[in-house]
Amino acid sequence: MVKKFVGFFNKQKKFEEDIMENGIRYSSFYGDSFHRLMKNRMAMFCALVLVLLILVAIFAPLIAPYDPAYQDYSAVLQEPSSAHLLGTDEYGRDILSRIIYGSRVSISIGIVAQIVASIVGVALGSLAGYYGGVIDSVISRIMEIFQAFPDLIFAMAIMTFLGKGVINLFIALGLLTWVRTARMIRGSVMQLKEKEYIEASKVSGASTYWIIMKGLIPNCLSTIIVLVTLGIPNAIMYEASLSFLGIGIQPPTPSWGNMISAAQTFISYRPLYSIMPGVAIMITVIAFNIFGDGLRDALDPKLKA
């Protein structure tokens, strides 16, 4: 494995020099990390973009110029104009409004899928790491099987089993991504459980549940935060891919993936229709990735893989 991954626009060196020169001024771990993060301009810019995207998603009804489902058959497949900034689709619906509403779908799916993945991953990962032995073997074998499936075909099989629908998509994407979290948490817990403070809690009679919940998981929190942030763009990409294949979000609900799928028919004379939803996906994914990289550098440089 590559030990030291030099991330994009990584300013880590600079922070270290800064701390060496000025002495360590920051006492708490998260305060320290926050300060490191604040100094990473690229990551902060992406954080700003993400805040904007999330605001757009939340306030979509106020921002979108039209109702995304409103069909105007007198204005079908129009070119961009002052009335429709990005033109209209084959049902005369405003493309800009649909992209704005699509952000709700993509971002919420990314976040919920990662919450599902984290709950499953942290639970199984900490059990495997803490108990070891048979429990660890069983969980590790399950993880190996999950990892052995190529991701898209696995998502397709799960969606065939569960049937189409938003809730099922959350589950499918959660199942697709929990292994990464579980592996990381398992590794951290295995290291942490050898520490003296865990030994001390055991001796003083703490229950296993207490040790895991209060002693181990809070120490993995920074890892979990980083994994969630870097997992969201992944989930967004899977959602777009599945919706593009027609097994994710179903029309008429707008999602960036199913918009591109619909637009494919019209690429010869309305190229913008298929390009713009992709731009939205790309901006979101890049912003999450760079912010996540920055967060990783600030919180947990060990995670660089």
Place this chain on the structure above:
Amino acid sequence: MGSYIAKRLLQTIFVLIGISLVTFILLQVVPGDPVALMLERRADAETIARVRHELGLDRPYIVQYLDFVKGAIHLDFGTSYFTREVVTDALLRSFRVTFKLACMSFVFAAAVGIPCGIFAAAKRGKGIDTVVMVLSIIGVSAPAFWVAIILQIVFGLRLNWFPISGFDSPLSYVLPSIALGARYAGNMARITRTSMLEVLNQDYIRTARAKGVRRSVIILKHALKNALIPIVTLIGTDFGYMLTGSMLIEKVFSIPGIGKLAVDAMSNRDLPLLEGTVMYIAFVFVIVNLIVDISYAFLDPRIRIGKGAK
């Protein structure tokens, strides 16, 4: 070394059994009766029961599973419910197309990604480094099917250089291979750069430089050799992904590969075909990863001696 391979093989067999079980549970116990769908509700209950019996769907699940595994070992997944084609034939025919696509994408990704990564590492911090890194982050973050559509628009429709669908002439290979390879080219560039930078920091490189060896020789001969080890593993895995993740590109360019087969089988609920495709793709993926791991062990003595992979 022998024990490492044996361990890895055993693990692979176990994983394959797990895959067959998961595939079976997900797809055989599937809601939405394929028989009812196949007969399009024209048939009465009696006919449906007869067809279910003919297809063996009325047997207990455990019998069906054992039958499925027995078939899978003999590469026999039955015949498609819809086209009546033997599943294995359909798989082999589609796989040949996908394999060709994956190989060409792989060549594209390696030919673009690795030199770009070396170049970026050699010119670290300069403008060209930034350009390569920005391009690679775009390549990694853009959905492949969207890149494919943009290539169709620009090079197919506007410039009219390449056909935008099909996979029968050398010219028609170009756009799909680039679309599928773009993401991995970005990935390879990143990894090559990181790996090169790590090696370039080592003492023996400084020694070579002190001896007065030319910089280009240091980079291409001394550094690249060691930097290649992590690159080889990662691009091996990438090849597995290209081979198994081409369905989006196949859909955009209407290429009759294994991904299209899977998508079609899924929308028709054609169980034998879908099971066969999923098993086949998972099998190929597992085998590619096994080969990569073993070849990595050959390349890197640290693994050969013992700590195991990953």
